Amino acid sequence: MPLGPKVDFEVLTLPEQEIAHLASLPEVKQACDWLRVAEPKLAQWQMEMARIAAPPFGEAARGVWLAERFRELGLDDVSVDDAGNVLGAHPGQAGPYIALSAHIDTVFPPDTPLDIRLEGSKLLGPGVSDNGAGVIAMLAVAGALQSTAIHPRKPVLFIANVGEEGEGDLRGMRHIFSQQRWLESIAYNVILDGAGTDVIVAEALGSRRFEVTVRGPGGHSWSDYGVPNPIVILARAIEAFSRINIPQSPKTSTNIGVIRGGTSVNSIPESASMRVDIRSASMAEIERLEGAMRQALDESMATEREALRFGARHSTLAAEVAIIGNRPGGELPTDAHILRVIRAVDQHLDNPAQVQRASTDANIPLSLGREAIALGGGGRGGGAHTLQEWFDCSGREFGLRRILLAVLALAGVQE
Numbered sequence: 315m316p317l318g319p320k321v322d323f324e325v326l327t328l329p330e331q332e333i334a335h336l337a338s339l340p341e342v343k344q345a346c347d348w349l350r351v352a353e354p355k356l357a358q359w360q361m362e363m364a365r366i367a368a369p370p371f372g373e374a375a376r377g378v379w380l381a382e383r384f385r386e387l388g389l390d391d392v393s394v395d396d397a398g399n400v401l402g403a404h405p406g407q408a409g410p411y412i413a414l415s416a417h418i419d420t421v422f423p424p425d426t427p428l429d430i431r432l433e434g435s436k437l438l439g440p441g442v443s444d445n446g447a448g449v450i451a452m453l454a455v456a457g458a459l460q461s462t463a464i465h466p467r468k469p470v471l472f473i474a475n476v477g478e479e480g481e482g483d484l485r486g487m488r489h490i491f492s493q494q495r496w497l498e499s500i501a502y503n504v505i506l507d508g509a510g511t512d513v514i515v516a517e518a519l520g521s522r523r524f525e526v527t528v529r530g531p532g533g534h535s536w537s538d539y540g541v542p543n544p545i546v547i548l549a550r551a552i553e554a555f556s557r558i559n560i561p562q563s564p565k566t567s568t569n570i571g572v573i574r575g576g577t578s579v580n581s582i583p584e585s586a587s588m589r590v591d592i593r594s595a596s597m598a599e600i601e602r603l604e605g606a607m608r609q610a611l612d613e614s615m616a617t618e619r620e621a622l623r624f625g626a627r628h629s630t631l632a633a634e635v636a637i638i639g640n641r642p643g644g645e646l647p648t649d650a651h652i653l654r655v656i657r658a659v660d661q662h663l664d665n666p667a668q669v670q671r672a673s674t675d676a677n678i679p680l681s682l683g684r685e686a687i688a689l690g691g692g693g694r695g696g697g698a699h700t701l702q703e704w705f706d707c708s709g710r711e712f713g714l715r716r717i718l719l720a721v722l723a724l725a726g727v728q729e
Contacts, residue, residue: 333662336723341465345458349714352457357437357707359383360450363418364430364441370482373398373419380418380474383453388460389472397489398476404459406469410501412725413471414455414717416448416691417478417486417507417675421699435708443695443705448506449474451691454714455721467726471500478507478675481523483639487678502652502724503679503686504717509695509705511713514660515688516653517671518680520643521593522600525636526551526611532584542631544586545575547614552588554610558603565671566594568603589638595671597643608635641673644680652685652724659719663712689717 336342368376380400384392389402400418403411420441430439437446456472458464475486490496505515528544552570560566568590575586592603615633646653653669660667672688679686692713697703 330658330661333658333719333723336727337662337719339727339729341463342718342722342727345462345464345718346711346715348458348461349454349718350711352454353707353710356450356454356710357432359453360437360442360446360705360707361430361432363449364437364439364446365428367422367424367426367428368419368441369422369424369426370419370477370480372424373476376418377474377476380449384456384472384474387453387456389456395489395493397486399486399490400474402456402472404456404466404470404472406466406725407728409468410499411469411471411496412466412721413473413496413500413503414452414721415473415475415487415503415505415675416452417445417476418449418474419476419479419482419486420444421479426701435706437705437707438703440701440703443703444508444698445478445506447509447691447693447695447705447710449691451506451710451714451717455718458714458718464722465728466722467728468501468724470721470725471496475675481638483523484641484675484678487675491678491682491684497682500679500684503676503684504652504721504724505675505686505688506691506717507674507688508690508698509693509713510690511665511692511716512667513672513690514653514656514667514669515672515674515676516650516669517595517645518643518677519593519595519641519671519673520597520600520677521591521639521641521673522604522637523592523639524590524604524607525587525638526590526607527585527587527634527636528611528615529585529630529632529634530582531630533582535580535582538582541582542618543582545583547618547633548573548575548586548588550617551607551611551614554613555590555607558606558610560603561599564595564599566592566596566599566603568592591639593673595643611635641677642681644677644683645671646680646685646687650685652687655723656687656689656720659716659723662719663716665712665716689713689720692716 384402477485
């Protein structure tokens with residue numbers, strides 16, 4: 315039988331039957347088989363990586379490990395950029411990149427005991443799910459593409475990025491999109507973060523974080539009594555700020571997560587500080603609450619100056635508000651191509667995922683008006699950001715198949 319003409323397959327209207335056609339291609343079936351057979355290797359990689367400390371601004375050793383895996387899988391142009399992001403590519407025929415990324419940093423300080431172990435189908439230990447699950451899902455998709463005869467029409471860019479957690483403030487993804495090369499050549503962004511398959515993050519939760527510091531002359535609690543006490547000033551500001559109205563809609567939150575100050579019970583401290591987190595679906599609410607926080611601090615400082623006793627020194631009394639994190643908000647239009655893709659994939663897989671708002675690496679491309687979503691890496695996880703974190707590998711294959719189909723639908727496949 316003569317062969318028909320070569321056909322380029324690319325999902326355009328994305329009804330469920332077109333995704334079904336993509337899933338039926340022999341090379342795609344082969345890739346899904348690879349994902350299932352590779353599970354023991356994936357679990358081993360997950361434990362290896364989780365045993366490498368990767369605190370904010372300390373991800374270099376884990377980056378070296380990721381670069382080795384990218385090369386082992388046969389990705390092209392493997393490199394580490396100035397921020398510490400590890401990049402590699404699977405070639406395509408032409409066109410802009412489909413970016414598949416996962417953050418490699420954790421919330422844990424460098425001296426955290428990394429007792430990573432496997433019990434049954436569960437991996438246990440800090441970082442195994444957030445973001446061990448996301449990083450390994452990214453490696454799994456790279457392995458499936460490199461090990462089969464799939465020919466994407468658009469190239470796929472794999473990014474193991476730094477700086478998603480805490481004070482990292484999305485610095486890895488910010489660096490990617492500050493580079494003109496990637497800003498102009500990435501069409502769609504699929505971010506893998508944590509476990510699960512039930513969520514599509516298509517709305518970026520904006521946040522702003524502050525370190526508020528009050529400084530005074532300090533002194534002895536008896537002989538210098540009456541000298542301004544930075545802890546008292548800060549406490550008064552906290553009390554006032556805690557009474558500010560927080561709306562339920564748009565959903566908004568505030569948190570004071572760290573307080574520092576003082577050296578001994580009989581010393582008036584020279585300084586005190588707090589760290590404040592403000593989040594909202596509305597950037598206007600973030601601005602309002604920042605203003606309320608600053609006003610509470612100003613009023614507390616003014617109250618202290620008015621109440622000075624015994625001619626106490628106050629010339630060195632000062633307050634400072636420093637922004638230590640600023641995550642922009644944004645959201646996909648409801649008719650965005652990438653959102654239609656993942657919904658069609660979920661329809662095909664009978665996966666009832668819901669669109670949610672969260673703070674992820676997707677904040678950066680979404681704030682720039684680019685198409686991006688964040689997905690879980692499959693399996694199940696819990697205890698994120700604690701020493702009791704866990705990840706259940708059973709069922710991971712379903713999540714990996716979901717990610718693979720979404721990436722291939724965005725890239726297009728030459729039959």
